Amino acid sequence: MTAPTAESAAQSQADLLSVDADFLWHPWSPSRVSAETTVVVAGDGCEVQDVDGRRFLDAKSSGLNATLGYGCRPVIDAISAQLRQLMTYDMGEGSNVPAIRLAERIAGLTGPHLTRTFFCNSGSEALETGIRIARFYQAVLGFPERTVVVSLDNAYHGSTMAAAACSATSSPVADDVAPSGFVTVRRPGRAGAESIEGPEGIEDLREFLSANGTRTAAVLVEPVQGRGGYVMPDACLREIREMCDQQGILLILDEVMTGFGRTGRMFAYEHAGVQPDILATSKGLSAGYMSLAAVTTTTRVFDVFDRNKDKAGFVHGHTHSGHAAACAAGLAVIDFIETQGVLSNVRARGEQLLDALEPVRSMPGVRDLRGRGLLVAVELDRARRAARVKDHMRGSGILVRRTGRSIVLAPPLIITASQTDRIAQALVAAASAAASEAP
Ligand SMILES: Cc1ncc(COP(=O)(O)O)c(C=O)c1O
Numbered sequence: 001m002t003a004p005t006a007e008s009a010a011q012s013q014a015d016l017l018s019v020d021a022d023f024l025w026h027p028w029s030p031s032r033v034s035a036e037t038t039v040v041v042a043g044d045g046c047e048v049q050d051v052d053g054r055r056f057l058d059a060k061s062s063g064l065n066a067t068l069g070y071g072c073r074p075v076i077d078a079i080s081a082q083l084r085q086l087m088t089y090d091m092g093e094g095s096n097v098p099a100i101r102l103a104e105r106i107a108g109l110t111g112p113h114l115t116r117t118f119f120c121n122s123g124s125e126a127l128e129t130g131i132r133i134a135r136f137y138q139a140v141l142g143f144p145e146r147t148v149v150v151s152l153d154n155a156y157h158g159s160t161m162a163a164a165a166c167s168a169t170s171s172p173v174a175d176d177v178a179p180s181g182f183v184t185v186r187r188p189g190r191a192g193a194e195s196i197e198g199p200e201g202i203e204d205l206r207e208f209l210s211a212n213g214t215r216t217a218a219v220l221v222e223p224v225q226g227r228g229g230y231v232m233p234d235a236c237l238r239e240i241r242e243m244c245d246q247q248g249i250l251l252i253l254d255e256v257m258t259g260f261g262r263t264g265r266m267f268a269y270e271h272a273g274v275q276p277d278i279l280a281t282s283k284g285l286s287a288g289y290m291s292l293a294a295v296t297t298t299t300r301v302f303d304v305f306d307r308n309k310d311k312a313g314f315v316h317g318h319t320h321s322g323h324a325a326a327c328a329a330g331l332a333v334i335d336f337i338e339t340q341g342v343l344s345n346v347r348a349r350g351e352q353l354l355d356a357l358e359p360v361r362s363m364p365g366v367r368d369l370r371g372r373g374l375l376v377a378v379e380l381d382r383a384r385r386a387a388r389v390k391d392h393m394r395g396s397g398i399l400v401r402r403t404g405r406s407i408v409l410a411p412p413l414i415i416t417a418s419q420t421d422r423i424a425q426a427l428v429a430a431a432s433a434a435a436s437e438a439p
Helices: 011-021 074-087 097-110 123-140 161-165 203-215 234-249 297-309 324-337 343-364 383-395 417-435
Strands: 041-042 047-051 055-060 116-118 149-154 182-185 214-223 250-255 277-283 292-296 368-374 375-380 402-403 406-409
Touching: 011 375, 055 417, 074 297, 074 324, 097 116, 097 324, 116 123, 116 297, 123 149, 123 161, 123 214, 123 250, 123 292, 123 297, 149 203, 182 203, 203 214, 203 234, 214 234, 234 250, 250 343, 292 297, 292 375, 324 343, 343 368, 343 375, 343 417, 368 417, 375 417, 383 417, 406 417
Parallel strands: 149 182, 149 214, 214 250, 250 277
Antiparallel strands: 041 047, 047 055, 116 292, 277 292, 368 375, 375 406, 402 406
16 A cells, blocks of 8 residues: 655644535535544555555445555556546547547447447436437437436436436435426335345336326436445346337436446346446446546437437537546456456355345344345444444444445455455444444
């Protein structure tokens, strides 16, 4: 792990947090910093180090984006080489080599149907782009009334206008500031049937589409919901695909969190054997080394725009679309996943983690254990108990994510067997300690 710089070492975590509290507006809340906030200065493999020199095993991969861990040399070298040669070149007027190569490489993984990639900078932008593509697509085809985008409850699709309108929120004013045309229906498995076999649980979506299919542009689904780690049953995903096909509705899959290996396949849709019309990816594409997201569509969707250029085309883009150094990172990440056995590691470590966590299932205060690949959740009976589990984990030197009453584990995909054991043992101990505390 690289030693902290002289400037960072000279300041304590407490000093930095007091400056942070005065000047930084953190995502999600204006008042999020606490004495427990970790100011990270260095990382190596699956570990990070804070300003005061404490080391933590990062079982949440930063924001689930550090999929190849910290200090991954091939990715760093690819970015530096690209930066030295050409940091980027505008994709509106021109093109650049890493963007061309990365789009081709993604098509090699998602083809033969998903062939056309639009680059942007974040998961939210990818969903925003996907939603606009779906609405433009329907309008260009002569169905301007098809504007509704249906998402599932408990979803998270991002923070831009449309992406946020498709996401569950705890803000009481969220509906007041949301754009129109976004509908949320119940997600499968909510009644406790978290089976990943049966198609039960999509009645609400079916009902909505049978009444409103002709005004619906797209259905938007996360194959595994990051919030709480709910796995979309494979049979449900297949049913949703069929419903969309029957009614001319586009299926957008949000693989911002699951894409590029998180579930043990390159894309989570592979488990169900169905493909979307629009695929959004981001976190695992650049593994946290650069800001990059991709929206990959079918040839059919792209051709509708291409054939109808006279109808204004797709008026959408970003200055940093296809940033050359970010795309160079993406190429190096895919190389690493393919050559270093990352997907088989995810499958082995994911199974190991679920097996080793099995004892928590029967503990008082624990409601469920579920997951796919290296996206695993332990659901407690209350958010407060989950918060205590998270604190116990931090005390054991392991950082985890909490969403509501669930602890979500999503370590880097390169995690070792012994690190996996360490996470599981600490979580069993933390859940056991939290079980004996008052709810
Ligand atoms: C499934 C999913 N979609 C979209 C987003 C938004 O991505 P970003 O934070 O890069 O805007 C996230 C972020 O956590 C996510 O998990």
